[in-house]
Amino acid sequence: MNVEDKVAQTGWAGLLDPGEAILWQGRPGTAIRLGIGDIALMVFGTFFAGFALFWMVMASMAGGLFWVFGSIHFMVGLGIICWPLLGRPYLRRHTWYTLTDTRAFIATELPLKGKQLKSYPIISDSQLTLDDGTPGSVIFASEWRRGKRGSYETRIGFMQIDEARKVYGLMRGIQRSET
Template identity: 30%
Template sequence: MADDIRSYLLAGEKVLWSGKPQQGLRFAPIDIFLVPFSFIWAGMAVFIGGQAIWSMPFSLFTLMPCLFVVVGVYMTVGRLVQDIWVRARTDYMLTDRRAVIHRRPAFAGLGSDLVVVDLTRGAQVRFKAGMGDRGSIVFGQEIGFNLFRRANVGQWVPSLDPTARFIGIENARRVFDQIQTLQSRAG
């Protein structure tokens, strides 16, 4: 765990657990829809873009299909790479009062992202079992999938979902049990 996440401890707060999200390529359940959709989009964009570029004289109009190719490449590969990148720069910490998610900036000088969930105030917490002892813990109400919802890149890049969560952590059930114990003591 990166040392910077410990700098967010409050006075008298004790760390019960710390970890990182699952690393590497990780598919989410929504990828059952997104992967085929992104391949269809990218394939159509490349086909139509190629037709436009090779059949017309160069103009601003011929560059327009290239924009769709760029979007298709992002939807097919870029979002997965971005998710890997963000999770590699994310640390989790569970204290005796809070769940803390810290995303380090991609480049020095940029601000980091800190999400804190106060567990003593009865936050809704959900456990999602994964493979083996891995799983995810979701803090708060999840927003359902909506292809046309504005400002929610989390449906395309799960690590950027606005709903706070520990993604694919080891010993997830044990961490969830600790959270349940904390909440029962606070309630």
């Protein structure tokens, strides 16, 4: 089987440049991993949902259906609590990574967003960072995003992969061949 047939079978036909070769493909780990920020977020969500529940109970004592408006806040609190436990692993389960000899691809398929494919060139000027661990991450780009309190930088890379050192080495090899 020639290279073109293999690329067509894997779904990459028309996406790769002529002569571009796939070096590595993988997916992020889907295990639940909680950091200090996640725990703080969950504690906040617990207080948020708890206050909403307290408000709903007090409002229901006054009679009528006014207490129902508190259910929106209660559900938001539950969402904040559940995001690190269910949301992030769901996102990782629907993410795929591919490294070619010139670019890094991150593909996602989410219910409301649909399929999305982003590519990032790997050039000699790319800042590579290896977050060594089990699993590890290889950071190769960043993006500035706008939030409620101004702009913030988001790190982009192959997150929580088992072969982080290998992928980092492949990317360093791509950079060396650029010079």
